[in-house]
Amino acid sequence: MKLKDLSVLVAVIMIVVMMVIPLPPLLLDILILINISLSLTIILVAMNTKEALQFSIFPSLLLLTTLFRLGLNVSTTRSILTNQTGGEVVETFGSFVVGGSPIIGLVVFLILVIIQFLVITKGSERVAEVAARFTLDSMPGKQMSIDADLGAGLISESDARKRREKISQEADFYGAMDGASKFVKGDAIAGIIITLINILGGLLIGVIVHQMSFGEAAQLFTLLSIGDGLVSQIPALLISTAAGIVVTRAASDGNLGSDITRQLSAYPKMLYVVAGTLALIAVFTPINIFLILPIAGLVAFAAYKMDRASAAEEAVVNETADDTQELEKLKSPESVMDLLQVDSIEFEFGYGLIPIADKNQGGDLLDRVIMIRRQIAIELGIVVPVIRIRDNIQLRPNEYTIKIKGNKVASGEIMLDHYLAISPGIDDENVTGIETVEPAFGMPALWVNEEMKEEAELSGYAIVDPPSVVSTHLTEVIRRHAHELIGRQEVKSLIDHVRETSPAVVEELIPQMMTIGEVQKVLMKLLKEKVSIRNLLVILESLADYAAQTKDIDLLTEYVRQSLSRQISLQYANQNEILQVITAGASLEKKVAESVHRTEQGNYLSLDPATSQTIYQTISEQAQQLQASGVQPILLTSPAIRMYIRQFLERYLPDLTVLSYNELEPDIEIQSVGVVNLS
Template sequence: MKFRDYAIMVAVIMIVVMMVIPLPPLLLDVLIMINISLALTILLVAMNTKEPLQFSIFPTLLLLTTLFRLGLNVSTTRSILTNQTGGQVIETFGSFVVGGSAIIGILVFLILVIIQFLVITKGSERVAEVAARFTLDSMPGKQMSIDADLGAGMISDQEAKNRREKVSSEADFYGAMDGASKFVKGDAIAGIIITIINIIGGLLIGVMVHGLPFAEAAQLFTLLSIGDGLVSQIPALLISTAMGIVVTRAVSDGNLGSDITKQLFAYPKMLYIVAGTLVMFAVFTPISPMLVVPIAGVIAYGAFQMQKTLNSEEKQEVELSKDDKEIESMKSPESVIDLLHVDAIEFEFGYGLIPIADKNQGGDLLDRVIMIRRQCAMELGIVVPVIRIRDNIQLQPNEYMIKIKGNQVASGEIMLDHYLAMSPGIDDESVEGIETVEPAFGMPALWVDEDMKEEAEMAGYAIVDPPSVVSTHLTEVIKRHAHELIGRQEVKSLIENMRETAPAVVEELVPNLMTIGEVQKVLMKLLKEKVSIRNLLAILETLADYSTQTKDADLLTEYVRQSLSRQITLQYATPKEPLQVITAGASLEKKFADSVHRTEQGNYLSIDPESSQTIFQRITEQAAQLQQTGVQPILLTSPAIRIYMRQFVERFAPDLPVLSYNELEPEIEIQSVGVVNVS
């Protein structure tokens, strides 16, 4: 524990001790001025905190300050009744502040008590009670919101943990503040009772013990009691006001000593105001400057030292930041090696689209990119590299461009002040807009303004906002080029991750049977046909089984696809519904089987141009007919020619799935809606 921690504990113990041990009037004066200074500091800190957690120790501090005031009340009462004096400060408040009139003093005291008890304390207590109730009721909703953001990939696990802790701390604070408000309420009641005891007790002791005349005793002890009540109620009033300001603050996890020293003195400049206020007491009241000025000087000096320390730390941070920037600026522009780096994925946009990426303007593109990477990991089983987002003044204001490894693969143009309306199939002439093409899937669409949006929705159009258009396009481009994004380094990372859960299969396969490059080729071929590699364990086990028989990547890919038959079936088939496919006829399969040429370098397909054109037309016709019915066309072939059929089809229909019978589960019902043959 540090010195400040011991100091706080000693201070709390001394509060209790001074209720028992009589204190000299001079020490009472010092403690009263410290009480007023502390109340001013708390009020100013409460007014300058921006977030609840910045002053989270307020409920505990409220208890300590209340205990301190009550301890002073006990000590001053003892001094008044025993020595007929409470110190210079109390005498000043009893004579100078209220003009030496007991009646005026009683009225002023009662007014302060009424303001504190009925206005500030009562209102703060009610606010704290309602805030505690609503906070506890809203906790499940906040927790669900955090879980939803975490599930969507918008926040990390650490951010979710921090937000949960903050919600819990706020709920704890509201409950603590609801109870702490009772301290101030009880303090106000105790102030009235103590003042009445002082007046009545003073009369009795003055007359019976000290032998003073009744009038003199009444004048003396009434003014002293009123002065004691005022010096107690004024700080209480300031702290009650602070309670009303910070009623929504949250409890901290730190210890009391560090919290008080860190949070109470977080604003050193405010201490100059406290010191100046104390000096005004010495200037405009009969309080001795010898008493007040040293206290004000200590406070001002402490503020100066804290401010000096803060300025020094800020200056060091600025200098370090400048040094880091200079080092980076010296490295980056001159480094030729850095210029050779090519980003895996780049998203460039014109200056008119800056609002979709700038958080200060409400843009959420960065958050959407996080969700895209999470979605690709779930669907494809790959870790998408960091997407470089930058503006490009060479593009049109509303244009954007997507690059894969430095090469442009897609582009589009959006209008930020419009919505993309996609037709349900039957166009409505009443819906007017700017004709365009949806960039991700190439569907005809319209850009409609805010006024036409509702009418388009009523007509059945699908309405998409511009950021969603961009994120959808980016997602589809990444899926389409996923096989280009998985290199040897990425495959090595996936394998090392798998080594933690399945070390046996990894140690058997790599590098004994296959190299990382050979595994990469198989994974690339799977991703190229949109087959997820998330079930990497099954893929590696299949490779371990068949890599002893062949090293042909195409043949190994076919074995892996067959081992993923359930996954592939569920990817295209709907449970309890027949899978509609286009079947390769016997003549087509024979044509392909006869056209495969086997050499030492590998097998390849060789079909004459006339036959290729005929096959292309017939497959295209069958796929178009099936697509018009709203069904995803699928070409089904035998396992022997599937790989060659895929090589042929991907040249003119890369999105047409080509499956073999071995890749479909036996229980799935297959319905052939078309057969492709060659004469």
């Protein structure tokens, strides 16, 4: 056992021993002074704690000090009645403190007891009882809050364990304080009874045993008993006050002294009201004006100094707040983490294009971005992330760039004081301007000024203002890279939205048959071929139908495309429900089907270089012919090879649409304008 533990045990044993064994007056003086010192230490510690748990030993300490005080009462009572003395400390309190008057001493003693018993002890007892009750009642809610934070990843398992331990310790502490406060109440009652017994016992012993007169016995034993009571009750009053401070102490960043100073001085203007009230009392009451006015002046001066100090501090804080915040941000580890954040979409522009983004200069780019996000949501069924718009002095004045996940995917250059005139196919020599290329679709165009604009319109040119050029380019870039913008978190949000109205299909599919990541891959493949995923319910139902049969993402995507046949048909057919296509010939179908290799890792198409070059050139020539005639090129194949043809052409002809017969509705009229064969 450690020496500190042994010393506490010895102290408790000695308290019990001194109740039985008579102690000399000198030793009593030492123990009384120790009791006073201990009570002062306890109240000072209580005032300097920031929260109750920092003084968690207080309930046990309260019981030990009460036992020590009662042991001193027994020892001093024995000494007073036996030796007619309680030591110098008791005699000093009985004569000097109360002026040697038994009546004054008795009154002072009773006032101290009443203050302790009716005010401090009773209030502390009630506060401890209420605090214990509310702490126990709030435990389930606090535990649920900890579990919720842990489940959301806001805290670690270690932090959750510490917070649970703190809640348990708070409940134990306030429960212990509720019980310990009863001992303080009993100690106050015992102090009154012991003092009365001392006075009555002293009178009887003085008159009967020591043959004193009644007056002499009353003078001697009453003063000694009152001195003993004061010596006991003053430390008891200090400890009771400490108990009240501890149970009423709210959690704070400072101790009691700093909190009182800071919070009372937080409103210096209120002290002017106090000073004015004191001045009115001096004027309208008989109280000596020279007694009150100096105090009022002192309060007003304190208010003035505090007000000046508060204003100066606020000015300094306002001047340095931004710099300090920026400096701390740079010093903190989180500042490095912020640098790792990559925006999903970024639009950067040179300083010359600031007017299109600045509302004060009439720019409406932000409003256009909002409309772009709404348009993409309707067309493709995805929620476009927030687009970060900012200027970049490293770009040329009229240049802009578009980034996806931090990588540049497109750029352009516009002239704010011109209009973009897109050629109708046959150029007019009378229309002059700065030659350029329309950034979204790569068509030849001219930048024309205001004077040339009307003539270009009459010549059939499509006239587009600079903000529309930018918004159109941004829209097409988002369409082209939509599959890169949909991650697992975005897919989960979309699925949760479907779950609100159709929970059955979601619960059947996820996570029993497919994971969020697998569904994301299917949606990415659809978006990559510009197939809208807005009808997500049909997609999930199709996956639920076929996911039990195969885990091949490519094959599942084909099944989903067939389920979306009506949507795909309407997307590519014209108003007369006629679809002009390039058809894959029998030789191409056979060659591709024979070149599909099936492995455990999946199926892939393996063609020799010569055959690959032939297929590419044939399809490319026919696609260019269709584009020249103003028809969107579409390659139509059988369902068995569609995905392999698409994978083959993906790198060389990414904008070529590849459809299968199963993806078209029966009422769609198909017109074959070309056939791709190998011979």
